[in-house]
Amino acid sequence: MGKKVLIVDDDPDVRLFNVTVVEENGYTPIEAANGEEGLEKVKKEKPDLVLLDVLMPKQSGIRLYRELKTSKALKDIPVVILSGIAKRTFLRSQKALTEFGGEEVPEPEVYLEKPVEPEELAQTIKGILG
Amino acid sequence: MAVVTISRQFGAGGKTLGRMIAEKLGYTFADNDIIQRIAQEANVSANWVEAFEKEAGSKISRMVSSMVSQRLVDRILKDERGYIDEKIYLDYLVLIIAQIADEGNVVILGRGSQYILNDHPDAYHILLIDEFENRVKFMMEHYGMSSRKAVNVVTAEDKRRANLYRKLGKKDYDNPSLYHLVLNRGRLTLDVAMHLACELVYTGKAHPETDR
Numbered sequence: 001m002g003k004k005v006l007i008v009d010d011d012p013d014v015r016l017f018n019v020t021v022v023e024e025n026g027y028t029p030i031e032a033a034n035g036e037e038g039l040e041k042v043k044k045e046k047p048d049l050v051l052l053d054v055l056m057p058k059q060s061g062i063r064l065y066r067e068l069k070t071s072k073a074l075k076d077i078p079v080v081i082l083s084g085i086a087k088r089t090f091l092r093s094q095k096a097l098t099e100f101g102g103e104e105v106p107e108p109e110v111y112l113e114k115p116v117e118p119e120e121l122a123q124t125i126k127g128i129l130g
Numbered sequence: 131m132a133v134v135t136i137s138r139q140f141g142a143g144g145k146t147l148g149r150m151i152a153e154k155l156g157y158t159f160a161d162n163d164i165i166q167r168i169a170q171e172a173n174v175s176a177n178w179v180e181a182f183e184k185e186a187g188s189k190i191s192r193m194v195s196s197m198v199s200q201r202l203v204d205r206i207l208k209d210e211r212g213y214i215d216e217k218i219y220l221d222y223l224v225l226i227i228a229q230i231a232d233e234g235n236v237v238i239l240g241r242g243s244q245y246i247l248n249d250h251p252d253a254y255h256i257l258l259i260d261e262f263e264n265r266v267k268f269m270m271e272h273y274g275m276s277s278r279k280a281v282n283v284v285t286a287e288d289k290r291r292a293n294l295y296r297k298l299g300k301k302d303y304d305n306p307s308l309y310h311l312v313l314n315r316g317r318l319t320l321d322v323a324m325h326l327a328c329e330l331v332y333t334g335k336a337h338p339e340t341d342r
Contacts (some may be wrong), residue, residue, distance in 0.1 A: 001310045054225070057212035074225035092311045096224040096246040101299035 002027040003129050004046035008038035008064065009082070010056040014114075018051055018082070021121045027129065035059030039067055042074055048129055051121075052108075054083035054090060062093055069105040078109040078128050082121075087111040131159075131234030132331050135243040137303060138258035140287035141265025141280075143323075144239060144316045146272065149256060150324040152237040155331060160230050161239045167230075169220045173212030182214055216297075221253055242298060244308050254330055255308060258323070260315035262288075268315075310334065 005027045007018040015031050022029040030045050032038035036059040042050065050068065054061035061081065068074045081090065091107065098104045110124050135190050136150060139143030145161065152159035162176075165183070169176040212218075227246045231253060238247075247253040260268070262284065269280040295303050306312045311330050314324045 055171050057171070059218065060171070060221050060225070062225055063217060080297055085225070085229065086232060089225065089232050092219075092228040092231075092246070092250070093225040096228070096242075097220070097251075099248070100220065100224075100242070 003048040006030045008032045008052040028119045035064035080110045081108045084114045133231040133253040134237045142258040142260040157235045257309040257312045
């Protein structure tokens with residue numbers, strides 16, 4: 001069984017796209033439809049990589065990212081953000097949440113702005129997982 | 131592609147001034163837009179977000195937050211819709227304000243935008259202040275309130291503002307060093323305040339490091 005990649009996105013079509021890319025490159029996909037479900041699956045499945053959307057109802061990708069990167073047990077799991085939100089907007093949001101009393105979090109390993117080509121996504125995953 | 135944020139003491143005329151500045155500059159005035167966008171992203175009604183904002187910082191909000199778990203809300207809503215709590219609200223608030231600012235040409239009213247966009251290269255931060263008595267008078271004249279009601283509303287809103295910022299770990303929201311321009315409505319008409327703000331945007335540099 002290949003290394004595990006958790007895909008967190010509320011859009012089923014995007015999840016299907018990501019699952020296909022992950023599987024075709026020999027990794028094992030796991031799916032979650034929002035940040036809350038994503039956190040549960042991270043804890044349960046201990047994935048080798050998380051592909052994370054930002055805008056999702058209930059717990060957003062912003063919060064899940066902070067949960068992951070401030071957890072001793074989970075902070076070393078690499079995260080690739082896949083979002084329609086610009087990287088600078090995401091980083092400014094994270095900085096503001098730190099300013100409002102949250103812990104400082106590092107930048108994500110890779111930030112890809114949607115739409116993403118399958119080759120780009122595959123290369124990104126391979127670059128992190130080998 | 132400038133961004134103007136307006137922080138204000140309640141009743142100083144911030145909303146009115148914000149609209150005037152936006153109109154003069156041909157910018158969008160982001161107030162209700164923020165509510166709509168938070169509602170859309172959190173998949174809840176705009177009414178819920180609006181009510182949440184009104185109650186935020188109040189005893190009721192704290193009580194409800196401590197009593198109602200997310201899972202319970204989830205069950206009540208049968209998983210078909212989103213929900214909003216203080217964390218979710220704050221997450222979306224900072225993201226949406228950052229997003230609106232990056233779109234540019236916008237006047238943003240309050241909601242901690244002076245902190246969220248503190249280092250935004252194109253943001254101008256304005257603080258609007260006034261004496262308590264003047265703010266009460268403003269509410270009576272512009273919103274048709276009785277004297278007693280206006281006193282109660284301004285007092286309650288001042289308290290709410292302080293509570294909200296305390297939650298965010300901020301006490302310095304009226305500190306002039308956070309702002310490009312502090313406008314004292316006790317000494318300026320709305321029209322003059324509007325012209326000063328617009329002049330700042332026309333001629334100013336949001337971050338004047340290059341002048342030093």
